[in-house]
Amino acid sequence: MINIQHIDRNQFLKLIKTPLQLKPGQILQGKITKIFPNNKAEIQLGNQTMIAQLEAPLQTGKAYHFQVQGKEDIVHLKVLSEMKQGKDIGQQAEHLLKQLGMKGNKLQSEFVQFLLNEKIPFQRSQLQQSFQLLTGTTDKSTTFSLLKTMTSKQIPISEEFFQALYTRGNHNLSELINELKSYLEQQNLPVTIQKKALAQLTQFLSQPNTPNPLLALFMQGSEEERLKLFQMLKSLGIIGQKLDFSAWKSRMQNSQMGEISNDMASSVRSLHEGIIKQELLANEEQIRNQSQLILQKWHHIIQTNRPMEALNFQLLSHDIANRIVAHASSGLGQALQTLLQNNPASLQELMQALQVLQAPTSIDTKVTELPGAIRNFIIQQDAQILSGNGRQISSNIQSFLDQWLHLMKNTIELQQPMENRVFQAFQRDLAENIIPSIPRNTAQWILSTLQNSPTSIQQIAQYLQALQLPNAMEASTPLWSTASQTLMEQELQSLLRNETALRNGIQTVMQQWPVSPDSSSFSLFARDVMEHVLPNVSRNFAQGLDSMLQNNPKSIQQLMQTMQLFAGEDVYQQANHLLTMREPMQFHFTKEQFMTQLKQYLQLMGFSEGNAQTEVQETSIKHMLTQLLQQGEQGVNQRATQLMHMVNGLQLTALNESNNLIHASLQLPGKMFGLPEDFQLEFEGQKAVDGKLNSDYCRIVFFLHLGNLQDTTIDMHVQKRVVSITIFNDNTQLQKLGSRFQKLLEEGLEEIGYVLSNVTYKPYSQQNTVKHVTTHQNQSVTVEGVDFRI
Template sequence: MQKNGITKALQAVRIKSNQHTTRSFKEGQIVTGKVQKFLPQNKAMIQMGGQRLVAQLEHLLKANKRYVFQVKQAFPFVKLQVVSDKPVKNQKESASILLQEMGVKGTKNQHAFLSFLLDHQLPFQKQRLTQAFSLLERGSSFEESRMVLLEMMQRNLPMTKKVFDITYARLFRPISLSKTANTLIQSLPSTHSNETIQLQNILRLFQSNGREFTTKDVAAYSLTDIQKGSFQTFNLLKRSGLLDKDITFSKWQSDWSSWVKENKVNLNQAFTDLQQKHISLKNSPLPFESMDEFYQAIKQVWNEPTAKGHSQMQRALSFWLLQGAANTPLFAESEKISIKLKGFTTLMSSTSGMNTNLPADSYTSLTDLLKIVNSQADGKAAYKQPIQQLLQVFSGMQLQANDHNEWAQFSVQLPGETFGLHDDFFMDFEGKKKDNNELNTDYCRVMFYLQLHQLNETVIDMNVQNKQISLTIYNQNPKILQPIVKLLEPALRENLGELHFPLTSIQIKDFEKNTGYQGTPRMAPAYNQEKGLDVKI
């Protein structure tokens, strides 16, 4: 199986599961269905893929015949309109009827694309289909263009050339975060601004053997806070109990200002001065002496649910916990994985949209730091290219995020090296949201794509329903994988049980036998929006 960015493998699982999931409808959506049998009171049983619906008939239709419908109303009940009274034998005929109704003659590729959508029961609307047709020849091949357009349609992305190109690059021209980060670190200038050093500090988290931080690094971030009028490090130290709760920010700022004056530290290059000059922190306002003491204290903050919802607190907390998880034995392996997944996602998301009334954030996101350092470089700087490459990756991730009233969806590319992998891996999340707009992890679907050294491509499909977890693992060699899973299953069940997420099942499936064609639609919803459908035709 050939590696291809997020790869066909991950998308193939989505298509297959979409065919076996109870569908929800959207206004304007095109569907096909077969009239199975008539029922009393002018009703009939309609078969739509793997779903049966009882519908009221207002048009004269024939039993055991398939028709093309358009959703005219999705709520509070679904109302369907027959596109053509003429029955269809297959999806090729359905495609022809739709193109004729749209007034489009249709090229060979347009027919093939539309037939694929219908055959795999993938939802679409006529307006979006017309826009997709205009981009169908933009890829290197029809198959590649089809995969890109499916991704765009199912994620409800704008049907523009720019979005097509970004999505195409993400699927077929993947950029390694770990390797590009290493290249950027090596090419950054030796004369460092505070922003350049902050950028290096985050990029080193992408490496398996990154630099171990010291108390001078915490002091440097504290001084950067003071320069920007930011409360981030101060609030984190108070929240952790390392700073006395009665100490005010003004007192903290005054103490550091006196220390800076006494030790002749330039705030504009605080990171460089503290690392290169022989300056002791013995009499500084820093309230701890070792990094283990610091990590142990902020680890307690991580375990407080209220801290995780605070966006600025989360960014500072994630940054330091990523350092601690990589360099100290204070964290269990399960804690390290959780910290890395949450931490990298937090640090890579842009801070540009945050509340501008809040103090400047000294823990600037990786995306914004890349833009700042890029603006400081001259046109010929060697590090501009890797900066542009990383920004392209993050732009693609931001583009893939969908936030709706009841549910959210996003895709993340994570540096594989820090997780002990040779290649980056990808995570897709989709699930319900709580009333407070936070993600509801009790009802969600998470898919991981891994390129493993020995087992090659592997997709882990995790479904969570009412905190109960079912896992499906796809691999080319399930017989090799089965004894490994059997060995690890008891520990997995125990660890998930302690988190009150019982594991109900683990299935191991062969890729080729269980996924069929490898395409790229959005994963099926993790919950059914329609309960007890009443359908009117």
């Protein structure tokens, strides 16, 4: 087995960051472009032009093979042979091999020809090492290409590094992580290291906590935009008619304040799920049977697009109360009763809840599939108790953590249980000082997870820290239940689908009625509204408009204002934005969220800020893979070795620096950033005086595969802080869709000191202009100095 775990990360960094320079023994091609007095000449070596002192007769316009020789303080180039025009490149390669004292077979000779054609400098030792790797190759093209990369970038030519680059070019990171994760999940996992590995791999494949679309739009909007958003949602029947703007805004702002970190949100979600489990466990089998009977009786009567007849609804309510609520836990029973309302959205959600309860699935599955309204109601019961006693609970938890947190951390870090007597004291303190002060479901769940194991102790620590957060219990609950989200989506789609007809109809009415009608002409006004406006809106929207169609000044004024709102384009832009952000796996992070995810990825991969670090970070995936490989299990080793190759390849290609340019290339796991597939990020730019990237002059390219837009490349150029963007995609509607967000992009760039020059859209067939982001060095030359001697 290849001992890849001993490839040190710092060796990577040292190799990657070494600027291209002439090295003793290196063989390269050069062309004499000018002869100057005093035996000086201008010579072109690759993309660099230098001045040489001639100590051998050479002619202008001719090309030669040189070998670098170190002597004193100046580099010497030894002429090996002239590259004669018309001479077959194969003959040149054979001649060069003879001069180096090497015998090459046909394949090896072809490889030398390949390097000469590509004008890649090489050393004799590099050829020897390459020839060893060429032995037995079945893919000449790929092998040549990888060896060329290793030769040009001065990467040691060995089997370990070759496999790293090969895996990097032929696999994606998520694919290999998922293979190892799936294999570990199928094992019994008796080894603690494998459990830790599984938890770490899951981080790469977990979707981020993206903001609620409505909350995100609310947070971004001005006061005027928030008011229009509120009026649109209220007109469409998505939020209650009795809710005023001030109360709605307060609710949204409270939700915004409840936003918490990804790690803590995960702990809160886990706690929520535990609380719901406690509710579902009570009389589970009886509730499953009764839910099944109710569905069989009522599913064909309940329609999702209109209320039930009053008598049927009364009978349904009676069945729910006697068959389910009477046997369910108080939280679940009350949640079902709250949901029992005679409107399409509530009835649809009630049917979904009954389908979940009657299914022969596990409790864990039911927790995730239960409608949001039920989940939220159960959680809010505990949340209200926590809110009322929050200060005392937080004080109790803090006192407990002050005493026990150090021991808990030791247990987690050492992956060893506490001593029995210590655990008994820990358990007693928890039971006496924490459990009595927290809500029943929360307490039951915490006690059910309490074991003398590192995993359990870590869960308890996270739960207690989560319970100290203000609004923690509300922080990760959705603002909209499943049914409400479905209703919102349907209403917004209907609005956008009928936008042209609706705006034309409103315009017709407002042209005929530029001022509000009086009592005597109201019937004519109402007829025009019913003829030109109501046919172009959804049933919910029509009901709302119809309720305003009353012959009194207040109702007429409200109707006129609503029509004016939907005559403009702002509400349609907001509707489109909400729908876009609701699409699964959409990339709508804020800058801060993206940078947080990127930093987490770099830490997990072992790319720390301290390049002088001499040990692999213990939190990195490489450290974890090293431990797995030491276990010696064949199936694990096979998959861990492949993933280790991938990590090595990513580290090898991550960064390339020259004297004045930086070029970085990152492959990022898609799910970690809210995308369906892995994506590539490349950037290059000038170095600032301090050696860091000069953000005034750079280029960034994203190679993406998006859920709806498919293959997409975004190429961004920055010159003197002026930004130009080219988007490559074959969707012909993209420019129209994108133009709606251009103003937002301009404002965002302006806030951080940049100016948007233009956004250009091109078909993907023209994307080859950015397939390779490369750095080029051009050195100005003078005749006064001498760079080397020939």
